[in-house]
Amino acid sequence: MAASPIKPAARIFNFGAGPATMPVEVLEKAKWELVNWHDAGMSVMEMSHRGREFIAIAAEAEANLRELAKIPASHKVLFLQGGATLQFSAVPMNLLRGGKNIDFVNTGEWSKKAIAEAKKFAQVNVAASAEDRKFTYVPKQSAWKRSKDAAYLHICSNETIGGVEFHWTPDTGETPLVADMSSHILSRPIEVAKYGLIYAGAQKNIGPAGLVVVIVREDLLGHALPDTPNVLDYKLQSEADSMLNTPPTFSVYLAGLTFKWLLDRGGLAQVERDNIAKAKRLYDYLDSQDFYANPVAREDRSRMNVPFTLRDAALDKEFLAEAEARGLSQLKGHRSVGGMRASIYNAMPIEGVEALVAFMEEFRRAHA
Numbered sequence: 001m002a003a004s005p006i007k008p009a010a011r012i013f014n015f016g017a018g019p020a021t022m023p024v025e026v027l028e029k030a031k032w033e034l035v036n037w038h039d040a041g042m043s044v045m046e047m048s049h050r051g052r053e054f055i056a057i058a059a060e061a062e063a064n065l066r067e068l069a070k071i072p073a074s075h076k077v078l079f080l081q082g083g084a085t086l087q088f089s090a091v092p093m094n095l096l097r098g099g100k101n102i103d104f105v106n107t108g109e110w111s112k113k114a115i116a117e118a119k120k121f122a123q124v125n126v127a128a129s130a131e132d133r134k135f136t137y138v139p140k141q142s143a144w145k146r147s148k149d150a151a152y153l154h155i156c157s158n159e160t161i162g163g164v165e166f167h168w169t170p171d172t173g174e175t176p177l178v179a180d181m182s183s184h185i186l187s188r189p190i191e192v193a194k195y196g197l198i199y200a201g202a203q204k205n206i207g208p209a210g211l212v213v214v215i216v217r218e219d220l221l222g223h224a225l226p227d228t229p230n231v232l233d234y235k236l237q238s239e240a241d242s243m244l245n246t247p248p249t250f251s252v253y254l255a256g257l258t259f260k261w262l263l264d265r266g267g268l269a270q271v272e273r274d275n276i277a278k279a280k281r282l283y284d285y286l287d288s289q290d291f292y293a294n295p296v297a298r299e300d301r302s303r304m305n306v307p308f309t310l311r312d313a314a315l316d317k318e319f320l321a322e323a324e325a326r327g328l329s330q331l332k333g334h335r336s337v338g339g340m341r342a343s344i345y346n347a348m349p350i351e352g353v354e355a356l357v358a359f360m361e362e363f364r365r366a367h368a
């Protein structure tokens with residue numbers, strides 16, 4: 001890296017999309033407890049998942065998640081492995097329930113990946129697609145062409161790569177609504193009762209990779225395809241408290257610390273207010289000049305992932321290098337769309353956004 005007169009702070013502002021920045025308070029607490037957790041004489045990493053210490057850690061994580069997201073008793077919470085990507089298969093395996101069709105709303109790269117996997121198990125009907133405008137908006141529900149007998153309807157409620165977010169909850173009537181919330185879960189209150197199933201990989205807004213959270217309505221369970229591996233069978237995992245085999249214990253522990261941190265911040269209503277303020281700061285700046293631009297329809301812009309381009313893409317490299325030298329890290333956009341992307345998850349403080357906007361303005365003045 002080029003020498004810079006400005007020394008980065010000990011901790012950078014990490015705008016990476018995932019694995020992503022975590023709350024420093026959570027990391028400090030985990031450090032404090034790393035070698036000897038609560039006088040157990042060992043680390044959480046070394047505990048049996050069947051022992052009373054870890055069972056208490058997992059139970060508290062679930063209780064805190066339930067309180068945070070106000071998850072009703074109708075819904076089970078599972079802590080599983082394999083990331084959100086394995087859920088692209090696990091969801092159809094469990095939720096087809098004798099049906100043959102699935103409806104999808106295609107809002108971008110993650111929708112497309114979920115569709116490709118679902119096609120291995122079912123007939124996929126794309127009820128609506130935003131591909132006609134390069135995935136820069138969420139198609140209105142009035143324009144969706146749903147099939148009559150879909151086992152469920154799948155959305156990706158925040159497209160991490162395109163920066164497109166559902167700011168409303170679809171109403172699918174009797175058809176269960178399934179959402180991949182990987183990159184915005186816990187960034188705002190969630191109407192859990194309106195969903196048949198919610199899933200989210202942890203490494204965006206919850207904690208470290210290795211863990212995926214599944215929230216599923218209990219009455220949908222018990223109909224997995226006959227060839228479903230046991231560890232992917234929600235019913236079996238639910239009966240085993242997500243411990244059919246060894247769970248990702250340390251990831252569950254860190255997720256639990258994050259849930260506690262969010263509760264201490266005042267819960268999801270407060271977290272949402274903070275996220276609105278952060279996103280507004282960045283989008284207001286993007287809209288105030290024409291050196292940088294964001295392509296997404298205003299009403300569908302993501303509060304978590306903010307892609308933007310420079311008017312002159314030849315300056316991208318210099319922009320990234322100077323940002324990095326100031327401790328503004330991982331701003332490079334996804335390879336499929338290019339440009340920049342600032343991921344501003346729950347753990348990104350407003351100071352990080354302020355520092356980014358100040359740098360962007362300085363860079364603009366130097367090159368405009």
Ligand SMILES: *Cc1c(COP(=O)(O)O)cnc(C)c1O
Binds near residue numbers: 082110158183201202
């Ligand atoms: C990151 C991401 C995934 C994939 O997560 P993995 O844990 O890598 O499988 C899926 N969906 C969305 C919306 C994501 O942001």
